[in-house]
Amino acid sequence: MRIPAHGLLSCPHSPEVHTILLYARLVRYGFRKHATYVAAALAGAFTNSVFGILRAYVLIALWQARPGLAGYDVLDAVTFCFITQAFIGPMQLFGGGLTIPERIRSGDIALDLVRPASLQLCSLAEDLGRAGYLFVVRGLPPTILGALLFGITAPDNPGAFLVSFTLGVVVSFGWRYLVALSVCWLLDDRGTMAVSLVLTTFFSGMMLPLGIFPGFLGDLAAALPWAAMVQIPMDVYLGKADIWQALGVQALWVAVMLGLGALGTRLIRHRVVIQGG
Template structure:
């Protein structure tokens, strides 16, 4: 393993590499921003009608519901709410992961560093336009605690990475990762708060959905922005799930190092 000083310099460089790598696909990022913006407008009109019929639903007013809509649309790219964003499944299928696993650096931290750079780029380029259009067309509220919101977004990205890394690394033990990818996408889009605020889910479903890790990816950062969640416990919740998922990913990495399944090549 590299020394502490080497790791300190390596991982920031990997994050910068992840940022620059995705910056080369600026046209795709802008196309994604346009799509997210269009669907944000459509979602906003749906939620406006819902909140006008049910004022105060879930603890939000109409302005809060609109803001929630465009925030979660802005999170799609940085949080990879539809899954993917990692090259691991392809590298496992080709057998290239065998080289990754013998590098003198943590595979998990290597991937995380690159993913943080990717998320930083998409947060600005793909997340900014939906928020800007939402502000211009409907008006969105200002952040309740800007610093806490940025920390919450960063933790949400780490939670998202932790989950996606586990799903990607599971390709070592399954012959086809597409089913896992679809299942991951369904769970994430439903339980993250992307479709509807989790606060409006009734009874046990609402309690369960807010306790699962996916809520840390969109619902919690949006609530920190809106001030409907106390920042300290909200950030603690995200940090806990980030630690749990990263720890599980580290255990799976160790298991993968002992049993690398090369599918093809």
């Protein structure tokens, strides 16, 4: 017996006071649901760590050839590498993490949409729980390994970094939510998934720091939403950005993504509930 993909069945017919409790419970639910897959999470952490080492050598070679490139020194570059590997799990940078596509295909989404709580916010709450769990299990191993093997710097301002990281997770959720909703219109979602994978890995800074992208490509990448997932939190971590400006840009993207998501939810509600799928 599978657990219903969303905790929506447990959403009470809410008096307003219960709303916060509901979302808090969903966060916990998302955390606990993923905590049952310890082996898979540890295996992911292992893979992320191995790739972290490989990426680190490439970056070290580049920064040996060009010390001070993009305002980073070698230590910054190595830190960038391992911390971004730690982002992969919590931010689901290779896509997925949401059960919405399955539920749209099976038709169960109709059940979620008639509940009195917002599908988008319930999903977000659960995703934050998932991210919290993976932050620990998939985030710490690559970080510790990087520190032991190569040495990395501590966050410049831990509080600001945590806020920026959380905003990054929300932007990533917003993007993945939009990708997930696209299943409703496209029969085969592998196409959108692959396009999303290419855009996210390339333009988030996951592959290489955006600061070393040449000319126009660099300006373009900095202006796109994916930068708010990886590059901006990393600049806050390394103390390379003005904190308030960085958080402001992220907040802007959060607003845009969640706004579009709300619009998308309304469209699929129309399609699924009113037209009957």
